[in-house]
Amino acid sequence: xxxYHIPEYIAISDTGFLFLPSTGETFTLxxxxxxxxxxxxxxxxxxxxxxxxxxxxxxxRGVIERDFSDFILQLKSYSLIKAI
Amino acid sequence: MKIAVTGLNATxxxxxxxxxxxxxxxxxxxxxxxxGLIYDSLEPGIYMKDIADRCYLIPYPSSGLDALxxxxxxxxxxxxxxxxxxxxxxxxxxxxxxKEKLEEIGIKTFLPTFExxxxxxxxxxxxxxxxxxxxxxxxxxxxxxxxMYSIPQxxxxxxxxxxxFYDAYIANNFEEAMSAFNKMRGKWGYPxxxxxxxxxxxxxxxxxxxxxxxxxxxxxxxxxxxxxKGKGWAGxxxxxxxxxxxxxxxxxxxxxxxxMELEYMKSAESGEYYLLEINPRFPAWVYLxxxxxxxxxxxxxxxxxxxxxxxxxKFKVGTIFVRSSWDLITDISKFxxxxxxxxxxx
Numbered sequence: 001x002x003x004y005h006i007p008e009y010i011a012i013s014d015t016g017f018l019f020l021p022s023t024g025e026t027f028t029l030x031x032x033x034x035x036x037x038x039x040x041x042x043x044x045x046x047x048x049x050x051x052x053x054x055x056x057x058x059x060x061r062g063v064i065e066r067d068f069s070d071f072i073l074q075l076k077s078y079s080l081i082k083a084i
Numbered sequence: 085m086k087i088a089v090t091g092l093n094a095t096x097x098x099x100x101x102x103x104x105x106x107x108x109x110x111x112x113x114x115x116x117x118x119x120g121l122i123y124d125s126l127e128p129g130i131y132m133k134d135i136a137d138r139c140y141l142i143p144y145p146s147s148g149l150d151a152l153x154x155x156x157x158x159x160x161x162x163x164x165x166x167x168x169x170x171x172x173x174x175x176x177x178x179x180x181x182x183k184e185k186l187e188e189i190g191i192k193t194f195l196p197t198f199e200x201x202x203x204x205x206x207x208x209x210x211x212x213x214x215x216x217x218x219x220x221x222x223x224x225x226x227x228x229x230x231x232m233y234s235i236p237q238x239x240x241x242x243x244x245x246x247x248x249f250y251d252a253y254i255a256n257n258f259e260e261a262m263s264a265f266n267k268m269r270g271k272w273g274y275p276x277x278x279x280x281x282x283x284x285x286x287x288x289x290x291x292x293x294x295x296x297x298x299x300x301x302x303x304x305x306x307x308x309x310x311x312x313k314g315k316g317w318a319g320x321x322x323x324x325x326x327x328x329x330x331x332x333x334x335x336x337x338x339x340x341x342x343x344m345e346l347e348y349m350k351s352a353e354s355g356e357y358y359l360l361e362i363n364p365r366f367p368a369w370v371y372l373x374x375x376x377x378x379x380x381x382x383x384x385x386x387x388x389x390x391x392x393x394x395x396x397x398k399f400k401v402g403t404i405f406v407r408s409s410w411d412l413i414t415d416i417s418k419f420x421x422x423x424x425x426x427x428x429x430x
Contacts, residue, residue: 009323021401023285024306024320 001045004072005082012037020080027078032057036071040081085116086163087385088191091171092120092129092136094368097313098407100171102129103371105136107381110374114382119163121156125423131412133430138163141426145178153182160189167192167388169381171365173249176201194388196342196364203338204362206248206277216337218330219358221280221349228274232258232265235278244279247272252314254281282360284352287322288345289331290366290373292380294387295341299332301378301396305369308404316369316407321376323401330357338362343370343384369405376403 012018016034018027029037032053039049046068053064075081087108091099105118120129120136123144130139140159143151159165168191170179179186180201183193203212213220224231224238235243236258245264246252249272255261261278268276291302304327307316331346343366348357366381373380376399386393422428 019402021323023324024308024322024402 001047003043003045004040006037006041006080007082010080012041018080020078025078027080033071036068037075085114085166086119087116088119088121088159088163088165088168089136089171090121090123090142090169090175092122092127092139093124094128094132096311096409097315098368099127099129100366100368100370102132102135103368104169104171104366104381105129106371107374107379108385109134111379111382111385114385116166119159119165120428121159121168122422125419128412130422130428131414131418131430137429139422139428141422145175149178149181152178153185156182156186156191157189160191165191167194167385169193169384170195173363173365176364192388194342194384196338196340200338200340201364204340204344204364206246206361207275209359209362212337213334213359216333218334219356221282221358221360223277223279226265226274226276226278229265232262232278235261239278239280242281244281246277246279248275248277279360282349282351282358284350284358286360287324287327287348287350287357288316288319288367288369289327289348290343290345290370290380291331291335291340292343292383292387293335293338293340294393295339297336297339299335299395300383300387300393301373301380301399302328302331302335303373303376303378303380303399304328304331305372309406318404318406319369319372321372321399321401321403327357330359334359334362343380369407372403372405373399375405376400 009021016029018029036049050061050064054061089101089105091101093099094102108114117137120139121142122130122139129135142155170176180195180198183195186193202208207225210220210223226232242254242256243261244252245255245261245268247268251268253264255264265276287304287306289302289304292300294300304322304324305319306322307319309318311317345363345367347361349360350357370381378396378399383393
């Protein structure tokens with residue numbers, strides 16, 4: 001089970017618009033991206049996120065695990081997240 | 085109070101005059117008039133509503149300091165100017181040179197000294213930064229064609245070829261460097277600066293130093309849109325304490341007096357900031373500063389009149405500017421006024 005840390009200064013709006021104040025970069029997340037990001041912000045583990053997403057969306061566990069892993073890599077590449 | 089401001093050339097390579105005036109006019113405390121000092125009858129700021137109350141043509145710096153001073157005396161007899169804010173790099177030397185004479189006739193300025201201006205010059209910046217522990221790309225000064233042949237021994241390509249006042253080209257090989265060198269030599273003369281190319285993201289800071297080493301205010305920005313001339317056409321205020329710390333250190337080291345723009349590159353490789361340039365005046369995007377909570381141009385006005393100005397300590401992060409292009413319509417008679425009489429009232 002893994003957990004991630006999102007720095008406090010990163011803000012996400014209800015529309016999924018994300019702003020990184022230290023560089024001025026902005027990102028737009030779709031609905032599922034926003035849901036996952038908010039769960040990460042709340043300190044949920046990857047296991048809990050898989051469970052929540054498979055219950056809320058029509059998606060198989062294997063697919064969400066793979067997409068989640070890609071998403072985390074992308075967030076890391078933009079310095080939006082750290083593994084803890 | 086009457087404040088005269090230069091640099092109303094709000095073109096695709098905009099001067100800072102219009103945003104400096106907008107900032108001053110935005111201050112609720114300011115009660116006075118703005119006099120535009122212009123070099124050309126087609127400077128767009130002349131024709132903008134609610135910017136300058138009146139405009140006057142002044143001679144280009146190349147006409148000499150006597151011509152400039154005599155013209156200002158003429159304008160002063162009519163207008164009784166209290167303060168002049170020159171906003172263009174190329175005129176700073178002249179205004180610093182005549183600032184005591186201006187003071188004698190009752191016109192204040194708030195300008196750096198020659199020494200300060202010299203330290204931040206492109207050809208001196210490397211030594212100054214090295215002395216103060218600030219990272220700066222390595223550079224060499226080119227004073228002849230022969231010097232160009234030393235590039236391959238000192239740097240890997242690409243390199244940045246810069247003019248002493250304006251312009252910069254990225255050259256990927258010796259042929260491109262020579263082509264840039266020839267353009268610069270014809271336009272700006274020697275020395276030409278060849279600089280190590282730091283790959284990364286550019287950040288800018290607008291700041292005001294009070295002349296004692298203290299930073300009255302500073303706002304950091306990242307350009308969101310850059311024109312083919314390298315001008316920021318949109319930008320956003322950002323929160324990076326490291327960037328502001330370096331800027332404070334520089335202002336302290338220089339004991340900078342006046343507005344300024346600091347240009348940095350954040351290295352993609354190391355994440356460290358490299359200082360690329362210090363521009364000795366407010367940038368054309370200075371209106372972002374009051375919009376984010378730091379009215380630096382008006383603070384400069386207050387400092388010029390020896391008023392106490394508390395330091396700005398914060399600004400609103402996420403404030404965006406987007407520049408626009410807008411056609412101003414005027415009548416030929418208005419153009420005639422400025423072209424023939426050298427004076428204009430909208």
